[in-house]
Amino acid sequence: MTDLRNDFMQFAFHFSKALIENQEIVLNDNDKKMLLGSNRRAGSFIADTFAGLYFTDEENHFLDTTRANIELLDDEYKKSLALSALVRACMKRRPRGIFTFTGERYNDGRRDMQIDLRQHFKENMDAFNKAVFDNARHNLAFGVDVFELNLDVDLVYLDPPYFTPNSDNDYSRRYHFVEGLVKQWKGVEIQQHTITKKFKRYETPFYSKDTIYEAFERMFEKFKSQIIVLSYSSNSIPDKTDLVGLLKKYKKHVKVYQIEHTYSFGNQNHKIGNNANKVNEFVFVAY
Numbered sequence: 015m016t017d018l019r020n021d022f023m024q025f026a027f028h029f030s031k032a033l034i035e036n037q038e039i040v041l042n043d044n045d046k047k048m049l050l051g052s053n054r055r056a057g058s059f060i061a062d063t064f065a066g067l068y069f070t071d072e073e074n075h076f077l078d079t080t081r082a083n084i085e086l087l088d089d090e091y092k093k094s095l096a097l098s099a100l101v102r103a104c105m106k107r108r109p110r111g112i113f114t115f116t117g118e119r120y121n122d123g124r125r126d127m128q129i130d131l132r133q134h135f136k137e138n139m140d141a142f143n144k145a146v147f148d149n150a151r152h153n154l155a156f157g158v159d160v161f162e163l164n165l166d167v168d169l170v171y172l173d174p175p176y177f178t179p180n181s182d183n184d185y186s187r188r189y190h191f192v193e194g195l196v197k198q199w200k201g202v203e204i205q206q207h208t209i210t211k212k213f214k215r216y217e218t219p220f221y222s223k224d225t226i227y228e229a230f231e232r233m234f235e236k237f238k239s240q241i242i243v244l245s246y247s248s249n250s251i252p253d254k255t256d257l258v259g260l261l262k263k264y265k266k267h268v269k270v271y272q273i274e275h276t277y278s279f280g281n282q283n284h285k286i287g288n289n290a291n292k293v294n295e296f297v298f299v300a301y
Contacts, residue, residue, distance in 0.1 A: 020156040020163055022216065023185055025101045025196045027157030031094035035155040037148040039091035041099075041139050049083045049096055050136070056082035060195075063204070064211060067116040068108060068191060073131040077104075080135065081195060099142050101192040103134035113191040116209055159218075160233060169241040172233065175220045176250040186215040227252055230260050234300075238264040241301045248272075248294035257298060265300035272296050 019030045041049070060081070061074040069077070077100070084096045105111040109120035109127065121127050126134070156163065160172075175185070186193060190212040194202060202213035215221070219229035230252060234242065242265065246257060254270065261268045275295045 016152040016154060016167075018154045018156065018165055018167060020158060020160065022157070022159060022218070023189065023193055024157050025097070025189065025192045027155060028094040028097045028101070028196060030155035032091060032098045032142060033145050035153045036091040036094065036146055037153070038146065039089060039095070040143040040146050041092055041095055045087065045092060045096075046136070046139055048086060049080060049139070050132070051083065053079045053082045053086075059199070063199075064191070067209075067211060068104075068113060069131060073107075076131055076135075077195065081198065095142050095146075096139070097196050099138035100135055101196060102138045102142075103131055104192050104195065105189075106134050106138075107131050112188045113210060113212070114188055161236065167240055169243065170237045171243045171245075172237075173245045174230075174233070175218070176247045177220060177223065177226050178247075178250045179223075184215050184221065187212055223251060227256070227260070230257065231263070234260055234264050242298070244296075244298040244300070246296050246298070247275075248296065254296055257296075261298060261300040267301050269299045270296055271299070 017034070019034055021027045021030060056079040058075065058078055060077045061071065064074060065071065080100060084093055084100070087093045087096060106126045107130075109118070109122070160174075190210070194204075194213060199213070204211055204213050219225035219232075242261065244257070244261075246254075248254065252260070258268050258270065272294045274292065276292050
């Protein structure tokens with residue numbers, strides 16, 4: 015039995031590579047020592063490009079050095095473990111774990127905000143090592159566009175971006191820094207005029223009202239031979255009725271399960287009793 019996982023974002027792919035596909039490889043003490051050591055060839059891309067935005071100057075130089083050191087690892091799983099630990103360190107060091115704003119806004123003083131990136135990285139190397147285990151199955155991780163996958167599987171679980179004019183589903187905007195860090199900003203276009211120095215978002219038909227219906231139909235047609243399980247939200251386009259209709263073009267049976275969900279809570283006066291963040295989360299099962 016083979017289990018497969020695919021994610022379009024490269025940092026998420028490395029999480030899967032490190033913890034799902036990988037079943038036994040960990041970072042040993044020599045690896046950790048090398049990763050935390052100096053590297054005269056590291057360069058200063060992060061320190062020069064992102065100075066004063068997310069981390070201290072010292073932490074930016076640490077990122078330049080550590081990212082260069084990761085390339086010295088000679089095992090693909092060790093590289094994914096180290097990249098995952100570094101990404102997680104960056105996210106834990108940032109208020110709210112995202113990169114849509116700069117500076118210390120939302121810093122609530124908790125421990126994650128008080129320890130530096132080096133300490134976060136050391137702790138996360140250990141945490142990821144401890145999460146590696148053998149589940150006695152054959153697991154594979156991919157990081158490609160869903161339409162590029164050609165695999166023989168029995169069931170697919172699909173979790174595309176939720177398209178809605180009322181919220182932001184652009185993960186590359188939220189996580190552009192760690193995505194760029196993993197890719198060493200190769201193949202992306204940094205938008206220098208933006209405060210956050212984000213890169214131009216990945217093109218996908220799931221981000222536009224003009225193309226999203228066609229994208230869903232293409233995806234359902236692609237997996238017409240497999241059982242399809244799809245997650246989606248009631249505040250998104252297409253709606254529940256449209257998705258059922260699209261699925262029934264390729265499947266005889268479509269069942270829909272739903273549960274009430276609140277995206278966020280607030281204790282400010284204007285947010286108490288506010289139902290704007292309340293939706294129904296749908297799970298479609300088509301066979």
